[in-house]
Amino acid sequence: MPTLIEQARSNKPAAASILPRAIWPLLVGLAIGALMFYVIGPGMGDYPSKIVLIAGINIILAVSLTVVNGFTGQFSMGHAGFMAVGGYVAATITYYGSMKLFGSADPAGGVLSFTGGADKPTALARWGDALFIGSCLMGGVGAAIAGYIVGLPSLRLRGDYLAIVTLGFGEIVRVLLQGTHEQIQPWRVEDALAKPVYELAISLGGPKGFQLLPTYTTLFWVYLFVVVTLIICYRVKNSSTGRAFLSIREDEIAAQAMGVDITKYKVRAFVLAAFFAGVAGGLYAMDIGAINAGDLGFLKSFDIIIMVVLGGMGSISGAALAAIILTILPELLRNPPPVWPVGLVLIALIAGVSSYRKRFRWKPIIVIAIASTLLEVGRQIALSKGINVADFRLILYALLLITMMLVRPQGIFGIHEIWEILPGYARREAARNGARGGSQGGKP
């Protein structure tokens, strides 16, 4: 019998399909980025499109953390630390790089990274964009290296112990970054040019944060990275590597007995997740135009963890959806719109899917109906009495989180992806596996 590797060699698909398969995620990313930038962003107005941009950054963070917390089941509480490392690396390269290359710390991008200001550039993209994207990728690499350094010694630990180590890592990063030197202000370009690189690399603003960065991050770049991140994580999940990750979550001893080098795969997951967190950090820094390690402590890590838990541990689409919901929700609560239409849609969905599966479920429908009614009653009372809901929005946000966890502790999609719970998926999957039993491949 030929070995697996020999079979794989003799089994290669046609050469013509290789390149398209490798680069289509990038093309889709460019297309969706352009769509967001040219159509959806302008259509929504400035404030909502800013929220959508932040939602995009949060999607990258939540989906990348899913690789560690969801796939391998390791509980990392230091994701914001990786974001900070990436953000500072990217900010340093962009800020001081701009000074060295373009002679000032002003944005030097094209239309695609035009974030407002006096003179709109005419070119679609300029060298500043290359510097920005390169610096974000370098931020990712920096965070990945940090992930490797943290991961290698600490991933022999399990559960709570690992959580504490990663928490400690996040705090160390924060304290180190807050202990850096004053940044060299944009109007003192000559000073920056005169200084050696290593000295620039530690002049990051200290406790005041790294400020006055050139802003480049637009919906285009964010959603380009969102799409690429989603597709890469999906490809990893549906591969041997991804199955090795999942097996570690399911049962470490069995995984080892089946030949999975669990330390190696935990480190891989950590490095991969840290890379995307680093890229997200770069996008975040060049969106706000400043980055402060003080904002990226463990509270930020918890925000990301909540998205992963809410989405369902191990579900990429769940984490992405939770990131969107949890970004938009606090903003919606400033001036809450009626929620009952959403409730109705949810009820219709649940009723449809559950009756399709011939297991009609009353409980979630009743819960949603009661919750929507209560929320609407509360909203009407608040409106009639002139109570400002925005004052209570963080309490409401917390209450909603508690409710969702009580109603659906496994997260929105559990470990499944959104398309896996749609009708007909099990049947198609069974057909793909060539299973002879027909309809037995039903999802529970």
Next chain:
Amino acid sequence: MSTPPIVLDVQGISISFGGLKAVQNFSLKLPRGRLYGLIGPNGAGKTTVFNLLTGVYQADSGTITLDGVKLNGLKPHQIAAAGLSRTFQNIRLFGELSVLDNVRLACHLRGKHSIWSTILRSAYHMGQEAAIHRRSLDLLGILGLDSRAGEQARNLPYGDQRRLEIARALATDPKVLLLDEPAAGMNPQEKKSLRDLIRQIMRQFDVTILLIEHDMGVVMDICERITVLDYGVTIAEDVPKEIQKNPKVIEAYLGEAAPAAH
């Protein structure tokens, strides 16, 4: 008839947990293509022997050699790579994963997986995934689980879970397969088909088997030689017929014969 070469050679392994000598001076020579049994009362140290062989525990003394490779000090995944695979007494499937994915994961061991080819879905990666997929379905077919490929492993009936564990262990392409109580919890009909299955596997996969089992019907029927453990000590090692007559074994299982009443 010449004896086939020894594939698994265990010499005098011992381990203690604190003051408890769980396994003492355990030795075993397992010739290629044979099926040996390991029996003993509850708590005799049978599963501890398996855990020592597969690297879950490290032996305090003694050597373990698999086909010329010394296994002492290797990690469990390296031992699996050397060609020793096992099933678990208390089933350890990847419950949330599908039946197919459980087997596909075990095929992982014999492939090469770079993160870049995974991300870019290189030709090699696609070819390998297809090969893994086919091989896994073949294995499931042999064990009669192919119609359940898409189900979550934890939803399978007990007997199917046991067979899935065997399928998963076979997917690592082992030289020696350790089966830890494969018949536990099975009804007589299932036990009979398990016996046939084990014989079929040995023929088809050219694999050597060491079996722990409490069900004497199964053990006496299929094992060529049996080692008996009691309190971590080997008390007998012989062919099934002799084991059945061995007074030490009877004593270990049934207790000392009562003195004759006067």
